[in-house]
Amino acid sequence: MKNDLLLKALRGEQVPRPPVWMMRQAGRYLPDFMRLREKHSFFERVQTPELATEITVMPVDQVGVDAAIIFSDILVVPQVMGFNVEMQEGKGPVITNNIRNPQDTLHFLNTDVASDLSYVYEALRLTKGHLNNRVPLIGFAGAPWTILCYVVEGQGSKTFSNAKAFCFQHPEKAHQLLSAITEVTIEYLSNQINAGADVIQLFDSWGGLLSPVDYQQFSFPYLQRILSALKDRTQLIVFPKGCWHNLGQWAEIGASGLGVDWSMAPSWAREQAGNQITIQGNFDPSRLFSPIEEIRKATWDMIDAFGTRRYVANLGHGILPNVPVENAKAFVDAVKEYEQTSIAES
Amino acid sequence: MKNDLLLKALRGEQVPRPPVWMMRQAGRYLPDFMRLREKHSFFERVQTPELATEITVMPVDQVGVDAAIIFSDILVVPQVMGFNVEMQEGKGPVITNNIRNPQDTLHFLNTDVASDLSYVYEALRLTKGHLNNRVPLIGFAGAPWTILCYVVEGQGSKTFSNAKAFCFQHPEKAHQLLSAITEVTIEYLSNQINAGADVIQLFDSWGGLLSPVDYQQFSFPYLQRILSALKDRTQLIVFPKGCWHNLGQWAEIGASGLGVDWSMAPSWAREQAGNQITIQGNFDPSRLFSPIEEIRKATWDMIDAFGTRRYVANLGHGILPNVPVENAKAFVDAVKEYEQTSIAES
Numbered sequence: 001m002k003n004d005l006l007l008k009a010l011r012g013e014q015v016p017r018p019p020v021w022m023m024r025q026a027g028r029y030l031p032d033f034m035r036l037r038e039k040h041s042f043f044e045r046v047q048t049p050e051l052a053t054e055i056t057v058m059p060v061d062q063v064g065v066d067a068a069i070i071f072s073d074i075l076v077v078p079q080v081m082g083f084n085v086e087m088q089e090g091k092g093p094v095i096t097n098n099i100r101n102p103q104d105t106l107h108f109l110n111t112d113v114a115s116d117l118s119y120v121y122e123a124l125r126l127t128k129g130h131l132n133n134r135v136p137l138i139g140f141a142g143a144p145w146t147i148l149c150y151v152v153e154g155q156g157s158k159t160f161s162n163a164k165a166f167c168f169q170h171p172e173k174a175h176q177l178l179s180a181i182t183e184v185t186i187e188y189l190s191n192q193i194n195a196g197a198d199v200i201q202l203f204d205s206w207g208g209l210l211s212p213v214d215y216q217q218f219s220f221p222y223l224q225r226i227l228s229a230l231k232d233r234t235q236l237i238v239f240p241k242g243c244w245h246n247l248g249q250w251a252e253i254g255a256s257g258l259g260v261d262w263s264m265a266p267s268w269a270r271e272q273a274g275n276q277i278t279i280q281g282n283f284d285p286s287r288l289f290s291p292i293e294e295i296r297k298a299t300w301d302m303i304d305a306f307g308t309r310r311y312v313a314n315l316g317h318g319i320l321p322n323v324p325v326e327n328a329k330a331f332v333d334a335v336k337e338y339e340q341t342s343i344a345e346s
Numbered sequence: 347m348k349n350d351l352l353l354k355a356l357r358g359e360q361v362p363r364p365p366v367w368m369m370r371q372a373g374r375y376l377p378d379f380m381r382l383r384e385k386h387s388f389f390e391r392v393q394t395p396e397l398a399t400e401i402t403v404m405p406v407d408q409v410g411v412d413a414a415i416i417f418s419d420i421l422v423v424p425q426v427m428g429f430n431v432e433m434q435e436g437k438g439p440v441i442t443n444n445i446r447n448p449q450d451t452l453h454f455l456n457t458d459v460a461s462d463l464s465y466v467y468e469a470l471r472l473t474k475g476h477l478n479n480r481v482p483l484i485g486f487a488g489a490p491w492t493i494l495c496y497v498v499e500g501q502g503s504k505t506f507s508n509a510k511a512f513c514f515q516h517p518e519k520a521h522q523l524l525s526a527i528t529e530v531t532i533e534y535l536s537n538q539i540n541a542g543a544d545v546i547q548l549f550d551s552w553g554g555l556l557s558p559v560d561y562q563q564f565s566f567p568y569l570q571r572i573l574s575a576l577k578d579r580t581q582l583i584v585f586p587k588g589c590w591h592n593l594g595q596w597a598e599i600g601a602s603g604l605g606v607d608w609s610m611a612p613s614w615a616r617e618q619a620g621n622q623i624t625i626q627g628n629f630d631p632s633r634l635f636s637p638i639e640e641i642r643k644a645t646w647d648m649i650d651a652f653g654t655r656r657y658v659a660n661l662g663h664g665i666l667p668n669v670p671v672e673n674a675k676a677f678v679d680a681v682k683e684y685e686q687t688s689i690a691e692s
Contacts, residue, residue: 158504161666165635211608211630244590245610262557264591284557289511320507 003135006067006199009312010235010256010278018303018311019066020335021138022328023239023259024318025059026071029328032058042087046072052123056137057130063329064336067136067199070127070192072120074142074203077184078151080113091155098154099177102170108151109180114187121195128196139197141189143204143240144181144226145219148174160209167218174218182222186229193234201237201259202226208242215243227254237280241317244272251277262287262316266305279306282316283331288323292330299334308338349481352413352545355658356581356602356624364649364657365412366681367484368674369585369605370664371405372417375674378404388433392418398469402483403476409675410682413482413545416473416538418466420488420549423530424497426459437501444500445523448516454497455526460533467541474542485543487535489550489586490527490572491565494520506555513564520564528568532575539580547583547605548572554588561589573600583626587663590618597623608633608662612651625652628662629677634669638676645680654684 001007005019027033033055036045045051055071075093079085084096099105127137150156152163167174189200207219219240227236231254238250239259250258251274258277260269262284273279287298303313313335319328347353351365373379379401382391391397401417421439425431430442445451473483496502498509513520535546553565565586573582577600584596585605596604597620604623606615608630619625633644649659659681665674 159632159666161632161635161668164630164632168633168636168640208609211633212611214630214633242609245614263554263588265558268591284510284560286505286507286510286555287514287557287560289507290514294514320505322507 001133001136001198003066006136006138006312007235009310010199010237012276012278012310015308017339018306018308018313018335020313020332021065021067021069022059022063022315022319022331023069025063025065025328026055026069027319028321029319029323029325030058030062031325032062042073046076047119049119049123049126052119053126053130056123056127060131060135063325064332065135067138068127068131069138069140069201070120070124070197072123072140074140074147074205075150076117076120077141077181077188078108078147080116081108081110081180081184083108083151093150093156095151095154098150099152099166102166102173105173105177109176111180111183111187114184114191117188117191120188121191124192124195124197136198137196138199138201138237139189139192139195140201140203141185141192141226143202143207143219143238144178144185144222145210145215146204146206147181147185148178148218149206149209151177160206164209167214171217178218178222182225186226189226189230190233193230197234199235199237199257200230201239201257204238204240204243206242207240212245215246220246220249224253231255237278237312239280244269247272248274257312259314260316266302270306275310278310278312280312280314283314285315285317285320285323288315288319288327288331290327292327295327295330296334296337299331300338303335303338347479347482347544349412352482352484352658353581355656356545356583358622358624358656361654363685364652364654364659364681366659366678367411367413367415368405368409368661368665368677369415371409371411371674372401372415373665374667375665375669375671376404376408377671378408388419392422393465395465395469395472398465399472399476402469402473406477406481409671410678411481413484414473414477415484415486415547416466416470416543418469418486420486420493420551421496422463422466423487423527423534424454424493426462427454427456427526427530429454429497439496439502441497441500444496445498445512448512448519451519451523455522457526457529457533460530460537463534463537466534467537470538470541470543482544483542484545484547484583485535485538485541486547486549487531487538487572489548489553489565489584490524490531490568491556491561492550492552493527493531494524494564495552495555497523506552510555513560517563524564524568528571532572535572535576536579539576543580545581545583545603546576547585547603550584550586550589552588553586558591561586561592566592566595570599577601583624583658585626590615593618594620603658605660606662612648616652621656624656624658626658626660629660631661631663631666631669634661634665634673634677636673638673641673641676642680642683645677646684649681649684
């Protein structure tokens with residue numbers, strides 16, 4: 001691997017500067033992506049390995065990030081489990097056969113389906129070829145809890161209160177469903193590793209909607225199962241968005257990296273997570289709308305606070321549409337210039 | 347005051363059991379409210395003192411809460427400042443002349459408008475009469491930051507990224523606007539106190555979208571100004587939703603009460619906020635969909651953890667539509683039964 005900063009940072013090795021990538025970096029703020037989007041529907045892009053590869057490599061070439069993350073979607077897992085996932089303009093994902101009654105869960109407990117996601121594995125293989133070992137390739141999946149949110153609620157939501165009500169009213173059914181999602185996800189990620197993924201990230205985008213007690217019941221054990229199953233095969237990053245209250249748990253159960261959002265001060269996150277795990281984050285995605293000089297300054301302040309060891313520079317959530325490419329690039333460049341700057345300043 | 351539990355709890359006095367009320371208690375889950383809603387539009391209900399009074403008193407009579415909160419909306423402040431606020435079915439509030447350019451702020455800096463909100467003051471006076479000192483009456487306003495979110499974004503949003511981008515690109519204009527909102531809010535709340543509000547709550551519903559550093563720049567100082575201006579006249583509760591990172595600040599600047607959401611363990615919140623402030627919260631609103639026995643148990647556990655001193659039982663955010671009235675009542679009743687239960691158990 002020519003640029004192995006991410007792998008080194010996740011292993012806790014000394015690096016000259018932190019690696020940098022951006023969640024959702026292969027997407028909506030890049031003009032070339034927008035052009036592809038006009039010609040090909042969402043699932044066409046996801047399911048056509050050549051398109052997914054082209055999109056995945058874009059930010060490596062155009063923005064200069066230190067890692068690629070495969071262009072895909074966390075909802076391919078429920079899709080392959082039998083849920084009809086549609087991507088509706090302006091509304092986001094809609095699941096037309098979402099779980100409305102406890103007995104509905106029965107239809108979706110088949111866990112022998114991960115091999116059907118061959119288009120993802122093919123995209124990973126193709127991308128590995130294209131990248132030619134320039135940077136590591138990240139595979140990913142959603143946390144079972146986050147997937148449950150969608151398949152019960154049937155669409156995005158501020159509160160996912162239907163999904164939560166389902167869990168609170170029918171905990172046994174919820175756990176059955178979470179177990180099934182977990183099994184499929186483990187197989188899916190295992191196949192991603194076989195296809196060449198160098199690192200795996202788990203997105204628990206809606207973990208923060210659960211109270212600390214409920215998180216321990218409905219999300220944590222399933223992520224724990226995934227981490228346990230795969231930790232000997234690859235480096236795993238977990239991103240439990242909004243879960244500032246449990247940062248200390250992840251290192252113990254096999255995560256190499258922990259994504260944190262921008263609701264917390266870097267020094268606080270470090271203190272909570274400890275030194276046995278690499279922290280990833282946590283630049284406020286909206287702060288990429290700041291003037292470029294401020295982006296540079298804030299990026300350097302962030303690295304100062306996290307430190308260069310066991311740290312991966314990233315945003316605190318996905319990059320927003322409408323962010324100017326030069327601003328995204330300013331963020332990435334600021335991380336790359338960090339070493340020289342701090343030396344120049346000292 | 348016949349039932350002065352809330353006032354006592356906010357002053358830190360000993361109470362036989364904690365007071366209980368629910369954010370958004372006068373609203374969408376009550377059948378009588380839904381009937382009024384069919385006949386009268388949102389702003390008709392808000393602007394007609396007799397209707398606002400009827401709605402405000404409903405949960406006192408029907409659910410048995412220990413305090414009334416005036417039926418109104420935080421967006422009456424931007425409305426009186428010149429913003430066109432519409433309530434659109436299924437979409438929520440829309441501001442048609444939202445701030446799109448920095449020069450737009452100029453039109454909205456007139457701070458001499460709070461007296462025009464006489465319908466709110468009249469509703470407070472009428473409600474005081476109807477309540478006849480049964481329970482305290484809470485007045486409220488939005489935090490200037492949260493109001494800015496709406497008047498710049500123009501509608502609800504998961505990220506309010508346009509509002510944040512505006513602040514980051516035009517901080518001077520943002521501060522002008524925040525100052526103007528602050529001035530109007532102080533005058534508005536002062537008038538509410540004159541009209542009979544016994545307690546004031548400040549809702550910073552979108553405070554959690556800001557990083558800790560940005561919160562200190564764009565939200566905290568304005569809430570501080572409001573608290574300083576009014577703390578000698580009334581008991582003030584601040585609810586900075588999502589701002590778990592600054593719980594320690596509020597007691598020092600004059601808040602008597604601090605609302606907390608359900609992302610934090612009660613014991614953690616108490617430790618952070620200290621013993622000089624009354625904590626209010628933090629039952630997960632979605633947990634009201636649990637079976638009634640679990641609601642009772644979880645409510646008692648919550649009180650056990652917060653303690654009965656300097657504590658107000660409440661939800662961690664507004665009550666959700668579709669919550670069965672008997673479930674809301676089970677929550678309220680569980681708080682009222684707490685004393686006997688804990689004695690019976692010990």
